[in-house]
Amino acid sequence: MSVETVLVTGASSGIGLELAKCFAADGCRLVLVARKGIVLEALAAELREAHKIQAQVITADLAQPESPIRLLAHLNSAGLKVDVLVNNAAFGAQGKFVELPLGRQLEMLQVNMTSLTHLTGLLLPGMVERRRGGILNVASTAAFQPGPGMAIYYATKAYVLSFSEALAEELAGTGVIVTVVCPGPTATNFGTAANMRTLGMVKKISMSAEAVAVLGHRAYRSGRVVAITGLRNQVPAFLTRLFPRAAVRKITKHLNGVKYD
Numbered sequence: 001m002s003v004e005t006v007l008v009t010g011a012s013s014g015i016g017l018e019l020a021k022c023f024a025a026d027g028c029r030l031v032l033v034a035r036k037g038i039v040l041e042a043l044a045a046e047l048r049e050a051h052k053i054q055a056q057v058i059t060a061d062l063a064q065p066e067s068p069i070r071l072l073a074h075l076n077s078a079g080l081k082v083d084v085l086v087n088n089a090a091f092g093a094q095g096k097f098v099e100l101p102l103g104r105q106l107e108m109l110q111v112n113m114t115s116l117t118h119l120t121g122l123l124l125p126g127m128v129e130r131r132r133g134g135i136l137n138v139a140s141t142a143a144f145q146p147g148p149g150m151a152i153y154y155a156t157k158a159y160v161l162s163f164s165e166a167l168a169e170e171l172a173g174t175g176v177i178v179t180v181v182c183p184g185p186t187a188t189n190f191g192t193a194a195n196m197r198t199l200g201m202v203k204k205i206s207m208s209a210e211a212v213a214v215l216g217h218r219a220y221r222s223g224r225v226v227a228i229t230g231l232r233n234q235v236p237a238f239l240t241r242l243f244p245r246a247a248v249r250k251i252t253k254h255l256n257g258v259k260y261d
Contacts, residue, residue: 010089018213092153134177149256181216184233
C-alpha cells in the first residue's frame with residue numbers, strides 16, 4: 001500500500017501539532033497547515049529528521065473564505081492527493097455574545113465550521129473514489145450542551161459533532177472512515193487565546209495535548225466514530241443527556257463565569 005498523505009490544519013501548536021506527530025510516527029507524508037509558517041517549517045524539519053518522512057508546509061488563514069480553494073490549488077500543483085484530512089483548526093472566545101466583537105465571532109464560524117466543511121467537501125470525493133482514507137475532526141465536549149458565555153464556540157462544536165456522525169453513517173461501506181474526537185479541557189494556548197476568565201479552573205482539570213492526540217489518533221485508526229477523551233470527560237457528556245436542558249444551561253453558564261447584572 002502506498003504511503004498515506006495526511007493534511008493537518010492548525011498544526012502549529014496544541015492538539016494539531018501532537019496529531020501531526022502521531023501520523024508522522026505511522027510513516028505518513030504530512031501536509032501541515034496553519035497561519036504560522038515559521039513554526040510549521042520547524043515542526044516539518046523535526047518530523048522529517050525523527051521519522052524519515054516527507055512533510056510539506058502550507059501557510060493559510062482559514063478565517064479567510066478563499067483559503068480552502070487556495071489549499072486545493074496548492075495540493076494539485078504539488079501532485080498531492082490527500083488520504084486523511086485532520087480538521088483541527090479552531091478557536092474560541094469567552095464572554096457574552098452581545099459584548100464580544102461580532103467580526104471575531106463570524107471568523108469563528110468560518111474557521112470552526114465553514115472552512116472545515118469546505119475542505120471536507122473538496123477532499124472527500126477523491127477518498128470515496130479511491131475507496132480509502134478518512135476524516136478526523138476535532139470537536140469538543142462543548143458539543144454536548146449549549147454554552148452561555150461561549151455561545152458561538154459551543155454551537156460550532158455541536159455542528160462538528162453532528163456533521164461528523166451523519167457523514168460517518170453516509171459513508172458506511174465506502175472504505176472511508178470518519179472519526180470525531182471530543183476533548184475536554186486541554187493544556188494548550190486555547191484558553192489564553194479565548195481570553196478565558198476561568199482559565200485557572202480549566203488548567204486544574206486539563207489533559208495534555210499529547211494524551212488527547214494519542215487517543216484521537218487511536219480512535220481514528222480503530223474506526224470509532226465518536227471518541228470522548230478520558231473518563232472525566234465521558235461522564236459529564238453522558239449526564240447532559242439525563243439532566244433537564246434548563247439545568248444544563250445554568251450549570252454551563254456558571255462554569256463559564258457568566259454573571260448578569
